[in-house]
Amino acid sequence: NLNTTVFAYSFIKSVDKLMSTLAKAKQDESNMMSFSKTLLHEVISMRLSPRGYLREVILVPEVIRLSGYPHLSLWELLFQLAVRYDDKRRRRYTYNLQICTLKNFESKLLQIFGLKSRPKPSSDIIIPQYMIDLYNQQISASNNLQFANSKAASANTIRSFVHTDKPDSGSCNEDSCVRMEFNISNIPEEEVLTAAELRVFLDKHISANNITRRKILRHKIEVYEIMRPGNTNVDPVTRLVDVKHVKTKNATWVSLDIHPAVLKWRKTPKQNHGIEVRISSSKLSPSFQNFKHVRLRRSVSLSDSEWHSQRPILVTYSNDQIQSRTKRASNKNRNKKKKKKKRKNRKNKKKKFKNGCSRKPLYVDFDKVGWNDWIVAPSGYNAFFCDGECHWPYADHLNATNHAIVQDLVHSIDPRSVPKPCCVPTELSPISLLYIDEHDKVVLKAYQDMVVEGCGCR
Known part of the structure; x- marks a missing residue:
């Protein structure tokens, strides 16, 4: 329960003293600070009453902060401290400091989480299923991030990015080719990037052709870094970053290593011209040219939820280099x-x-x-x-x-x-x-x- 109750009892005895202090303070505005502190002292001194009602006055940081504001009047300060007096009869008054306490609690937690301010996400953000699966994997592994990729083994932070489409030009204008751009500017400079992968979804291929259906189709997926952008008539200058040969027997995600490109973009953001992904048939399936089951672009038949769950994503693995200060309990099973x-x-x-x-x-x-x-x-x-x-x-x-x-x-x-x-x-x-x-x-x-x-x- 974050409600903090402040009881003020027998306050009337101190009113005359406080009012005289206020009169002096008004003559010299520089004395307002000392007046505020005097007020706090007077309230704190009332912590014991004849009947023992007032045992403690809890001053949260938000309230103490008020003593540093020279332009607050006496009654504004009294209101913030929830001090009330009824000359007809003695009463106990409760002031809810929940808002003040929550603000301090929130700021401390944000500081622990390394965030400058409270995130206010857009309502249309979709959480990639891969990130949810990773989270479930980590909580079942005692919250220690562990990955099969040796480069990502030292990571303690994973981020996902969705792409913005770059205009197609030249030979890249079919289902077998797409250009993407990722904004990675939010990765903190102090973090060490250990790995980066482009994840592409391949749906299970269903063909009307009986011959094709009986075969296990094989594709070659290539990812290129765009070194220099092209234009309507000229293809961009690219360099090969990674290539994978995959089968389309079952629906699966394909991981392509683009760590070198992302490292370069971090050092020189102006050279981030995006990537180009190309799909082609392998030598074992030379006649197959339909690549719509490879989710590089959104097809008309895909719903919003299907596209968001199957669209390509960039995943980065990094380490903030913050070490544990205390011995960790990580070997639960062995102990x-x-x-x-x-x-x-x-x-x-x-x-x-x-x-x-x-x-x-x-x-x-x-x-x-x-x-x-x-x-x-x-x-x-x-x-x-x-x-x-x-x-x-x-x-x-x-x-x-x-x-x-x-x-x-x-x-x-x-x-x-x-x-x-x-x-x-x-x-x-x-x-x-x-x-x-x-x-x-x-x-x-x-x-x-x-x-x-x-x-x-x-």
Whole structure:
């Protein structure tokens, strides 16, 4: 519950003092800052009442920020702090600081996610099925991004891009050839691009020709980088980037490596003239010339949903070079026995010390923050947190350091000299987030140190 309740009690005693302070402050506008701080001090000093109604005044950052505004009047400040007084009878008033708290919560999360502002995606954005499949693959693999492609193995960020059609000219004007351009300007400069692929969908070919139907058709798919654009009568200058020989027995996606071209576009964006994709029959199927089942262009028969799920996409794999600061729990399967033993120890310790250091549930709900319009998955996640006392002697599962043990010994001798060791996370794991960024691009990213896996005394 993000509602913060501020109780103000017996405020009338301080009104005269505050009003006199305001009168002095109005004479010298530079004193308004000190007046604001005085006001905050007066409100904080009211935290104890005769009946104990007011135990604490919670000042969120948004409220504290108000003390830095010299032009706010006394009553504006009082309103922001939800201070009310009814001279007929004493009442408790509740002020909902949900909006202020949400703003601060939102800004902190955006900072963690590496976003400058909250994305506001267009309503017509379609999430490629490939990105959804990748996300499902990652959450089943403990949120650690892993790929068969060795170049993409070190990536922790995946982005998908849809193309804009370039005007066809010269010999590229049939179903067997298409020119595409991708805007990749939203990839941050600090990220290291490890791989880039063009994904093309080949539908299962159904032919009316019995002879063709019995054969397994083979195609050659070539992708060229456009080095210099052409015009109506002249073909562009191109260089071959990748080629694949594929069978059309079953519907499948074909991956073409265009990493060299994308690297060049990042270094020199002005040289991004796009790519040209060509389809031709292999030597084993020389007579076949119908390539409409290769989804390079949208045919009249395709619906919007079919085209969006089958259109070509550029997928980039990169690494933001942000390292995990804490030991990660990544070998879950290999440590099953060790985990069981730890759980037994925890169970025994909980019986002995109910308030001992342990992991507690903490669910972060993106829907409640209002982020469900740009975060595709998950709708929220269990972050957990560590809480509890560090009791001597320490159990094995608390992973106490030698320093923590020494600190506890010193504290037991002289409690005023040093505090007791604290219950903190000792093992953290990442989460995978599928979202739409501020440039309307679909991103799958692994964020390190987001879930507490283990707690200890440090």
